[in-house]
Amino acid sequence: MRKPKTSAIDVIKRPYSQSDYSDEKTLLDLLLCAEDPVYFMRTYMRIQHATRGSLPFNPYPFQERILKALHEHRNNVVMCARQSGKTTCAAGYLLWRAMFVPDSTILITANKYVQAIEVMDRVRYAYENISDAIRCGVIEYNKGTISFDNGSRIVSRATSTDAGRGLSISLLYCLAGETTVKVRDKETGEIQEVTLEELYNLL
Numbered sequence: 001m002r003k004p005k006t007s008a009i010d011v012i013k014r015p016y017s018q019s020d021y022s023d024e025k026t027l028l029d030l031l032l033c034a035e036d037p038v039y040f041m042r043t044y045m046r047i048q049h050a051t052r053g054s055l056p057f058n059p060y061p062f063q064e065r066i067l068k069a070l071h072e073h074r075n076n077v078v079m080c081a082r083q084s085g086k087t088t089c090a091a092g093y094l095l096w097r098a099m100f101v102p103d104s105t106i107l108i109t110a111n112k113y114v115q116a117i118e119v120m121d122r123v124r125y126a127y128e129n130i131s132d133a134i135r136c137g138v139i140e141y142n143k144g145t146i147s148f149d150n151g152s153r154i155v156s157r158a159t160s161t162d163a164g165r166g167l168s169i170s171l172l173y174c175l176a177g178e179t180t181v182k183v184r185d186k187e188t189g190e191i192q193e194v195t196l197e198e199l200y201n202l203l
């Protein structure tokens with residue numbers, strides 16, 4: 001049974017703290033996690049199930065395909081049914097990216113700020129249940145921002161014209177089909193503003 005955690009100090013790893021890697025398995029696991037986000041999530045990520053509580057994350061094959069696409073391709077549009085686990089996949093991948101790709105700035109945006117915070121809640125829950133030997137230390141840990149001691153950070157904001165202002169974004173995660181993006185036709189140079197759902201249909 002997991003020990004209940006009562007404060008931010010209990011759930012985060014202090015920045016720049018030392019970890020013991022005398023156990024070869026732990027060191028090997030760290031290397032495997034750094035190379036493969038699916039291995040990281042399958043081995044260390046926990047999720048909150050509506051009726052069964054805290055469970056290890058065992059992605060379905062279609063979720064593994066989503067994760068592979070996120071990892072291997074710069075631009076992705078994911079259209080899935082509700083409650084299919086896409087947000088859980090995204091939260092796990094965003095956490096992996098922040099911890100294992102130093103100096104990354106990840107922005108989560110949604111039409112409603114509460115939706116962006118929902119993703120952050122899943123990121124925080126996953127982070128809090130990883131052993132210190134695998135996870136990064138944290139410098140800032142609040143409702144809308146997590147900053148790690150490797151220079152990476154995850155920021156959540158409501159979608160607006162200046163949502164990314166002041167950020168050098170490495171990865172942008174947008175929620176909801178109503179979110180609009182500007183796309184440029186490579187052949188004609190024409191620029192259009194379309195929703196993510198329209199972009200998916202165009203592709």
